[in-house]
Amino acid sequence: MTIKKVAWQIFVLWLIVLPFGLTRTASGSEINAVDTTGSIGFTGTYVPIGSPDPTPPHPETQPPVLDHAKPGGSLPQTNDAAQPWLIWLGIILLSFVFIQWKQTHAQHKK
Structure with a gap:
């Protein structure tokens, strides 16, 4: 094997191994709730x-507002769902395309 080929193989391995350190998951929990x-x-x-069209009803005919609306249950949170399999699928696809590109590039040089 030539040094150049070994260097490319190490580079491709780094592309595959590097995301292991980049895929971190974190979660949080609510310690106490505050109701204001x-x-x-x-x-x-x-x-x-x-x-105005249509004319609004007279204020005396509207029912009074007795209670504030409060959401029930938990609301969706930002970045709540983590799907690391999508990251790995992308890494595998990129590695496959890169290897195919290198092989076709090497064949055209011959």
Whole structure:
């Protein structure tokens, strides 16, 4: 084997082995929940342009709001699902394409 061929094989092995150190998974948990009674308010004056269509119902005919809406259960979190098999599939595909490219490149040199 030539030194150049051995160097390429080591390079390809590094491409395969390197992601072992890069695929880290982390998870977190909620220590304590906080329930607030805060609300969002708006300041200023709204000046409508023309009359609204359809006309809104009279405020006395609307039922009063008695309770704030609270979500039930847990909400989806950012980066909640980890699928390392997709990373490995990509690494395998890239390695396969790289090896095929090197083989065709070597055949064209002959």
